[in-house]
Amino acid sequence: MKFIPGAVVIALALAGCSTAEPPPEKVATLATTGASSAPPAASTSSPDLERPRYRLDMTNADMDQLRAPWKQCMAENGSPLPSSTGPGISDPGQSAKPGDPAWAACLPKYPLPPWQYDRNNPESMDFVHKMVQCLRQKGVKQVSEMPPAAGSERNMLALGGESNDAESVAKGMEMIPVCEKELTAGGAK
Known part of the structure; x- marks a missing residue:
């Protein structure tokens, strides 16, 4: 059985408004065994959800503007920028140097592909x-x-x-x- 947090909240809110006798404790209580079938709240938030994304209809100026925070981060972290970083040309995963802290620090600012x-x-x-x-x-x-x-x-x-x-x-x-x-x-x- 899949656990849906929103559905439980709605069910408990409706039960609180009811004038009928409260349900038996077994029904109103959620017992866990330490392992939940729902992912933890932290795992539902992906770093990719925060990253900007290129769109197919963007101009070169639009792409430069979207990349500007990443370029600034790279400069602030002392890492040279790749020579070409357009959405169809390169991405940091292809050019990254293992262990380079600037890549890791700035990756959340690098735009995802369309x-x-x-x-x-x-x-x-x-x-x-x-x-x-x-x-x-x-x-x-x-x-x-x-x-x-x-x-x-x-x-x-x-x-x-x-x-x-x-x-x-x-x-x-x-x-x-x-x-x-x-x-x-x-x-x-």
């Missing part, structure tokens, strides 16, 4: 697959799906193939925003 690419989104790889199909329909010859690299928070697509086809890279970079807009016509998250 939800459509977030590896924690169960539909993300479907979105990436649709992106690859869309890009191919738009003439990008060398494009493929790519699962997240170790330490990365996002699923990605790769342009250019093994030969790093310049035409596919250029056309893909031009068409990615077009396909993202088409696939999220209901509004980007």
